[in-house]
Amino acid sequence: MQTWRSRLGCSMLGLLMLAPMVRADDWPQWMGPNRDGGWKETGILDRFPSGGPVVKWRTEVGYGYSGPAVAGDTVFVTDYVNAAGKITNDFGKRDRLKGKERVLAFDRRDGKLLWTHEYPIEYDISYPSGPRATPTIHGGKVYTQGAEGNLICLDAASGKLLWQHDLKKKYRTEAPMWGFSTHPLVDGQKLITLVGGKDSLVVAFDKDTGAEIWKSLNGKEPGYSSPVIVNAGGTRQLLIFHAEAIASLDPESGKAHWSVPFKPMYGMSILTPQVSNDLLFVGGIVSKGIMLKLAKDRPAAEVLWKGERDTALYPKTSSPLVDNGYLYGVDMDGELRCVNMETGERLWETNEPTTGGKKANSGTAFLVRNGDRLFLFGENGVLTIAKLSTKGYEPIDSAKIIEPTNPVFGRMVVWTHPAFAHKCVFVRNDRELICVSLEK
Helix, strand or coil, X not given: CCECCCCCCCCXXXXXXXXXXXXXXXXXXXXXXXXXXXXXXXXXXXXXXXXXXXXXXXXXXXXXXXXXXXXXXXXXXXXXXXXXXXXXCCCCCCEEEXXXXXXXXXXXXXXXXXXXXXXXXXXXECCCCCXXXXXXXXXXXXXXXXXXXXXXXXXXXXXXXXXXXXXXXXXXXXXXXXXXXXXXXXXXCEEEEECCCCCCCEEEEECCCCCEEEEECCCCCCCCCCCEEEEECCEEEEEXXXXXXXXXXXXXXXXXXXXXXXXXXXXXCCCCCEEECCEEXXXXXXXXXXXXXXXXXXXXXXXXXXXXXXXXCCXXXXXCEEECCEEEEECCECCEEEEECCCCCEEEEECHHHHCCCCCCCECEEEEEECCEEEEEECCCEEEEEEEECCEEEEEEEEECCCCCXXXXXXXXXXXXXXXXXXXXXXXXXXXXXXXXXXX
């Protein structure tokens, strides 16, 4: 029987250069130290204590879909404070709001506010409940990307502004329907993000000065995915999943290696590309999925299969994880599924850890691997410990740790990826950021 193991082969080796800059028990960016949903700390509890896990502290925050990041003794998160306008969360409607986006830094040990950086901003996006992108922490700096395209670099210790760009103004583009959502990636001297505009769908900036290093690709819009770097075909490749294709670039120059046309519904290229050995998966809602086979001797890719109604996995708001040739992720109605990457075959599915057993439009859970177990944080605020294998879903324990506060499709949800660090989980809704102990 295949059990859950941390075996990503060469898929995320290009991201390991970030690790020396942070502590081993930090969570300094989107999906953890290596952008693979991996959490390697030991001494983590097997089950929750009687009465539920211990909440170490709570602190007030505003609106936001962005998850927290943890580096050293500081927790960073972004939020939005609305001053005028109504949030409707209408799928096809942009809401106009006036308010301010904030970058907040808290003491990891007690939740005390250390500093705030804020700026006025007008929202003209759908689902305008705050910024989307998790802060990226690297080399004593904090990088954030706001929902309307404000790319900012701050000193992590003081919150002092070091540089900033209004991406819409600089590159003559507009915010996507659901806002700028890319989690910026540090690679060497570069900060890489998706922007939009002519020849600037992807841009690399100098991480210390903000100067443009290169720009690349054209596209109708950038989509909502985040870049990753993998080693494949003997080459470091920067993978970009945008609204019209999955592409591979040279991370040093931005030059394109290859591109495969692929258009998810409504331009919703959301998930972070997932690689296992020589297989690469991207997908979106309503049976839009594609598996590519990466060449072993050069940067190239060919289509292995395309998803159909009864095959594969079509995530909407969270990225799946890979293990030894299998995908584990959440489909658009909240179905947690296991899929064979070679064939697209579905092995099993369940809604239990995502939406409490019932299908729900855009149902979501965020998956994080710790040893041979997973921690699944459901949109209902429930954290579940479980084991996943090709044989099925094996729940171990669960506890509700935070209230869902965001109204969507007739229910309340919390759609933010938690941070797992220092034997704790850090999670936020639209009212508070909390620290919950997971220490054995």
